[in-house]
Amino acid sequence: VLPPRVRRPAYVREAHGVGVVHVGTGAFHRAHQAVYLDDVLAQDGGDWRILGVSCRSGAIRDRLRPQAYLYTVVEHGASSQQFRIIGSLKDVIVAPENPQAAVTALANPSTHIVSLTITEKGYCLNRRTGGLDLQHPDIAHDLTHRDRPRSAPGLMLEALCRRWRLGVPAPTLLSCDNLPQNGRILQRILLELAQAVAPDAANWIENAVRCPSTVVDRIVPASTTEDIQAAATATGVLDPALVKTEPFTQWVIEDHFAGARPRLELAGVQMVSDVRPFELAKLRLLNGSHSTLAYLGSLAGYSFVHEVTANPHFLALVRHLMQSELAPSLRPASGLDIGRYQTALLARFANPALQHRLSQIAIDGSQKIPQRLLEPLSIRLRQRRTCEALCLAIAGWIRYAMGRDEAGTPYEVDDPLAGTFAAIAAAPGQTPGDLVGRFLKLSEVFGHELPEYPQLRDQLTKTLTLLLNSGASVAVRTIVNQLQP
Ligand code: NAI
Numbered sequence: 001v002l003p004p005r006v007r008r009p010a011y012v013r014e015a016h017g018v019g020v021v022h023v024g025t026g027a028f029h030r031a032h033q034a035v036y037l038d039d040v041l042a043q044d045g046g047d048w049r050i051l052g053v054s055c056r057s058g059a060i061r062d063r064l065r066p067q068a069y070l071y072t073v074v075e076h077g078a079s080s081q082q083f084r085i086i087g088s089l090k091d092v093i094v095a096p097e098n099p100q101a102a103v104t105a106l107a108n109p110s111t112h113i114v115s116l117t118i119t120e121k122g123y124c125l126n127r128r129t130g131g132l133d134l135q136h137p138d139i140a141h142d143l144t145h146r147d148r149p150r151s152a153p154g155l156m157l158e159a160l161c162r163r164w165r166l167g168v169p170a171p172t173l174l175s176c177d178n179l180p181q182n183g184r185i186l187q188r189i190l191l192e193l194a195q196a197v198a199p200d201a202a203n204w205i206e207n208a209v210r211c212p213s214t215v216v217d218r219i220v221p222a223s224t225t226e227d228i229q230a231a232a233t234a235t236g237v238l239d240p241a242l243v244k245t246e247p248f249t250q251w252v253i254e255d256h257f258a259g260a261r262p263r264l265e266l267a268g269v270q271m272v273s274d275v276r277p278f279e280l281a282k283l284r285l286l287n288g289s290h291s292t293l294a295y296l297g298s299l300a301g302y303s304f305v306h307e308v309t310a311n312p313h314f315l316a317l318v319r320h321l322m323q324s325e326l327a328p329s330l331r332p333a334s335g336l337d338i339g340r341y342q343t344a345l346l347a348r349f350a351n352p353a354l355q356h357r358l359s360q361i362a363i364d365g366s367q368k369i370p371q372r373l374l375e376p377l378s379i380r381l382r383q384r385r386t387c388e389a390l391c392l393a394i395a396g397w398i399r400y401a402m403g404r405d406e407a408g409t410p411y412e413v414d415d416p417l418a419g420t421f422a423a424i425a426a427a428p429g430q431t432p433g434d435l436v437g438r439f440l441k442l443s444e445v446f447g448h449e450l451p452e453y454p455q456l457r458d459q460l461t462k463t464l465t466l467l468l469n470s471g472a473s474v475a476v477r478t479i480v481n482q483l484q485p
């Protein structure tokens, strides 16, 4: 029996039907969207429970099914922790086991919303065009195996085509991934896939289906066995599907739905006409700083975010990065206080209870640094303004992508381009300038504009030389001491 302080679902789960299918039932979904919907169900009722779909494995389903898809969210505040049982998830379909069941779930007329947290790489983007990578192995498979799609775009397209053929009203598709204009990206890749395999449906997908952009923010580190054990000690319940997070949560959505939607504003969701100001602030100030801490902090020998920001030189670097090199490119908006957001971010990063691993944030850097660091860098260079902190962050990513720590010990670089990075790093007798030149040539990461700035190449070469010769701790201290306010 759960202690009274553990908050439970405040509604009768079986009295509510499914209205949302979520693809990617990972930790973030379960600590963010599923919590908001749990709140809406408690306050407003309605058929807004969630049916999950996993495109990859049955691991989460296997943890949740024995406990009727109930799970614990542990919220770590600065000095206390709250436990809450979430009831909004009803079931999880593992698409590789039964692809047609997944298609049917998305095509069901009661599915008004399909939401996604499939990681940046799940969109199978061609970074050179900004559209779909038709050569992506999963997309290439789906082009010729439409009855059993492997990719999330392939799964969604099959479901949309079935809805179109059967006259089922168009759904709203909600990307909840850390991509800029994630709704536009989602619509574009679906239209490009439709043009390739179902051109008759393309017009309906473009004009009836809605893909509003969203901004999502809640730090949700991967849970560990220690987290599960600690929660079991506190609550008396061993929950292998537990997720851990922080008190802060934010969800901003463009109010541009195809049909019915839950009254998300009752749960604190900001429904806006344009998410762009919120998105720029979040992807640059939070995620840009996160990636900077992850690469330079790992090289310096740290494991967790809170350890890096406890180092005064790294803290000064991130403050400068935010205040001087990122904030000037941001736009104010009602409900967005950029100064307060930055202050809050540093407190969130410093939360030791989260134990947020740098190695988790470092994953998929090729999919993350374009929007987090390279877009703001392009703006600084166009404006002929300083960018020492951004260059240090990017040189840190290059050094990290080489796959050897400062003691020379190799480690796995978890990134779709890891093979490319390893080939670059393995070439003998390279100078730092050679390394910078070869990384800058990766147009799927750096595009075509940035390599055209000779001062960028020089600055990255100088910074990478410092990192290679003196290590990240000395490099950060040296560059921070030279920074102009
Ligand atoms: P996770 O590892 O717990 O879950 C990842 C989910 O993505 C899994 O359901 C997995 O099946 C699915 N997935 C992975 N690769 C895929 C692919 N190629 N195609 C389709 N599905 C794929 O990670 P978590 O923490 O749930 O984060 C997922 C995403 O949520 C992030 O990549 C980010 O875009 C977004 N997010 C995460 C936050 C966090 O702090 N964890 C905060 C804000 C956004």
Ligand code: CS2
Pocket: 178, 216, 217, 218, 219, 220, 286, 287, 290, 291, 360, 361, 362, 368
């Ligand atoms: C992190 C994000 O893993 C990462 O890339 O930067 O998941 C971060 O925790 C969230 O965006 C916070 O909202």
